[in-house]
Amino acid sequence: MKRRLLLVSVILVLVLGLSVSALAQKKVSVLWMEYDGLTPDYALNLEKAFEEAHPEIDLNIISTPWDEGHDRLITFIAGGQPPDLAVIGTRWLLELLDMDVVEPIEDWLSEDLINNIDPALMEGKIGGVLYGLPVAAGTRLLYYRSDLVDKAPETYEEMLEMALKIHNPDQKFHAVGMSGQKYVELTEHAYYLFGNDGYYFEMLPDGTYGKCTVNDEAGIGAMTFMNDLVNTHKVTQPGVTAYRRDELQDLFIAGNLGFFMSGGFTATMLEQRGATFEWDVAPIPHFEGKPQSSLIVTDSIVLFKDSKVKEEASKFLDFFYSDPWRLEFDKLIGFPPVTKSLADDPHFQTPVYQVLIEQIPGSKGWPLIAEWPECNDIIWDNIVAAFLEQKTPEQAMNDAAQEIDSIRGM
């Protein structure tokens, strides 16, 4: 009887102890984006390791595919349940500031951490205040089949010349990959537009964005070239409007594309999936007589005002930005490091990273305007209309610019 009583008492104490410790734990939720190349194991291991290091904190990493990330975050916010931290495309930051939901993250970062970030990558600094801590930043690359062409094209005109030679649709081999289905951002268009020295908006002297300029000479020139690749020279994969960006990547990895522009993560994917052909990378081409310019994409981590565990969230950031975890993260996603302490790591001295880094000075980022998601869709719909030959490239870009200016009240 005594033994039973003792056993019951021990169990009760254990259960109570566990309950109390569970109640004492503070919960930190992180909306986490699934980068290409980033394995699910990474997030699971990070969560486990952090909780072992900080038993007082219950970390909940909510993994989300990139193309659903924005809408999921908005749903959380609109429902009054934002996570504590979220990985975002830095271009969403203006929208979040407009909603007044993000906290100046700089107030919660340790000095060591903030000093370890390359200031050039702090796109999430708005009005001198850092709201978004860079989590990934990288330019884009031209991937090409080095077994089929002698050297990488420097200009789009050269790329077309080579494409006409290697295009072989009968063998399901297409020279240039082009996407026409919406997938996060209209990156394809940015490669051609920036390569023609164009941009989406005129920049006003006060640093704000003026009228939409996709219908200026550079914009129409870029769109005309893209349309010619699809409809005149027909050197892209057929039915471009059915392809998302990630599907093009699969096509290149499967050996069905000659030229394809993407981020550093494609190199990781090519290695992970054991591509059997020879490939190489080069800077994004530009049009003849125009400066080379790549798209630079930065993603940031933001802290939400409603978070009741800002200190604990800050501890997670310190943990995640420690060298071992950041190195593994950067390796998997194929972006150059955002932390200074990893800049000299041997892993980042390969040709892929060299090209990614050397393009940074002339590169351009996405416009930081609150209405960008809608502007993005308007431009994309008009590009598709041109690809489907419902509009001429000029008409498509004129319509896009007019509609964008109209929704922005210009």
Add this chain to the structure above:
Amino acid sequence: MNVYLGGCAPQINILGVGNSTTMEVIKVARPGKFWKTESALAYFLLLPALVFLILFMFYPIVYVFFMSFFKVNKLAELVSFSGLDNYRYMFAKPEFWQIIVRSCVWTALAVAAKTVIGLIIALLLNVDFRGRKIARTLTIIPWASSVPISAMIWQWTYNSDFGLLNYTLQKLGIMSNPPIWLAYPRSAFFACLWVDIWCGIPFMALVFLAGLQAIPQELYEAAEVDGAGSLAKFRSVTLPLLSGVLTIATLLSILWTFNDFNVIYILTTGGPGTSTDILITYIYKYAFQYLRFGPAAAMAVITFAILLTVSIIYARNYFRGGEVL
């Protein structure tokens, strides 16, 4: 045997033994005031459901109505009264009208196809044949699996490079150069439509099958005696007796199909361009991608009005026909 429920409890003579010769129903218990009547208890038991409905149905609907007449910020909070501005904004967009027409065409075609195919399958499954149980089970599969997963499987199936559909068409020699299904507005629309039909057929077939099994066999025998052929039996016995089930099933199908977000969003996200967008996907874009909750709410109210009108017309016809559930 008299059953007593308490000191001043009622007595119910159940077996009619003892001094009573007739059934005595007698005094009812007198618990607290609230429990005086059965309806009070019923209301009490219904209360949780009522609260749930108010919170999750009535409140959101009313709030969406309000939003449609207000300027709304990006957190979906009402800012200032704007009258019909949100409606005017949407009505001024030619694309909006195209999407309304497309939503109606989408619903009409999908429901018609689901009804016809569902009815044919139900008639076949109602015939006694070997393996009928297996056939019935197989019919349920598309309905048993979740729509988003079905849509994702179809997305892979339609893939022009690695998809099963084009591979099969080529291997069987049916098409040497099959279309890229999701690349062009018309083929993408019909590709989405087929997936919606595929997902919806089992429900229709099962409901119709239940309806068919409720039709007395004697009626068919009587019709046979009168010399009716298969077609005449179908026209004069099956269809009239199935009309109630048809009405309800098609009404439900209209409501679900008109609001079928999953299939279109997963397969095409409304593209190419906006060529496969229907009202529900368009509302989603405005609300959760552009954070323009005002116009989105106006569209939601318009959708509500369209579906309410259809439901009222259906209900009137249904009850005029004397059918009661």
